[in-house]
Amino acid sequence: MSVRIRMKKLGRRHRPFYRICAMDTRTPRDGRVLEELGTYDPMVPETDARAVLDGERINYWLSVGAQPSDKVKVLIKKYGAEGTHLEQQKAALDRLAQVRRRPEPPQVEPQADAAEAEEAAAEAPPEEAPQETAEQPAPEENSE
Numbered sequence: 001m002s003v004r005i006r007m008k009k010l011g012r013r014h015r016p017f018y019r020i021c022a023m024d025t026r027t028p029r030d031g032r033v034l035e036e037l038g039t040y041d042p043m044v045p046e047t048d049a050r051a052v053l054d055g056e057r058i059n060y061w062l063s064v065g066a067q068p069s070d071k072v073k074v075l076i077k078k079y080g081a082e083g084t085h086l087e088q089q090k091a092a093l094d095r096l097a098q099v100r101r102r103p104e105p106p107q108v109e110p111q112a113d114a115a116e117a118e119e120a121a122a123e124a125p126p127e128e129a130p131q132e133t134a135e136q137p138a139p140e141e142n143s144e
Contacts, residue, residue: 003066005058005076007040008033017041020053020072022061037061040075048085049092055081 002025009030011017018040021033038053059081062068068076078085 003034003061003064004069005037005061005066005072006069007072015043017043020051020075022066035061038075044096046092046096048088049096051075051079051089052093053079055079055083 003022004025005020005022006029007018008021008023009016009018019033019036020038020040022035022037023031023033027033035057037057038051040051042050044050053075058076062076077083079089083089
C-alpha cells in the first residue's frame with residue numbers, strides 16, 4: 001500500500017477548509033484517512049497562521065515512505081518540524097489569539113438614587129417567608 005500525504009477538503013462553497021492527512025493513494029480526495037496530520041485554512045487573514053501541522057507525525061510518515069502532494073510539500077517545507085517560517089507562524093498565531101480576546105466592557109456605575117435604594121435594601125432585615133409547620137397527609141382513594 002502506497003501512502004500519500006495530501007489535503008482533504010472540508011467546509012462549504014466559497015469557504016474551503018483542508019485537513020492534511022496520510023491517505024492510501026487509491027482513496028478519493030475526501031475518502032478514508034489513515035491519520036490526520038494538521039489543518040490548512042486559506043480564509044485566515046494572517047498568511048503564516050493558515051497551516052498548523054504535527055511535525056513529529058509528518059516526519060514519521062515521511063520516514064516510512066509516504067509521498068507528500070506538491071502543495072503539502074510546500075507547507076511541510078515552511079511549517080513542518082524544521083520549517084523555514086516557524087517563527088513567523090508563532091508570531092501570527094499570537095496576533096490572531098490577541099484579536100480573538102475581547103476587552104471587558106466598561107463597568108457602568110449606577111446612579112445615586114439606585115445606589116441609595118440598594119443600600120436601604122441591604123440594611124433592612126429580610127422578610128421571613130411563611131413556613132409550613134404541618135404537612136397534610138394526601139387523601140386516600142377508596143377502592144370499591
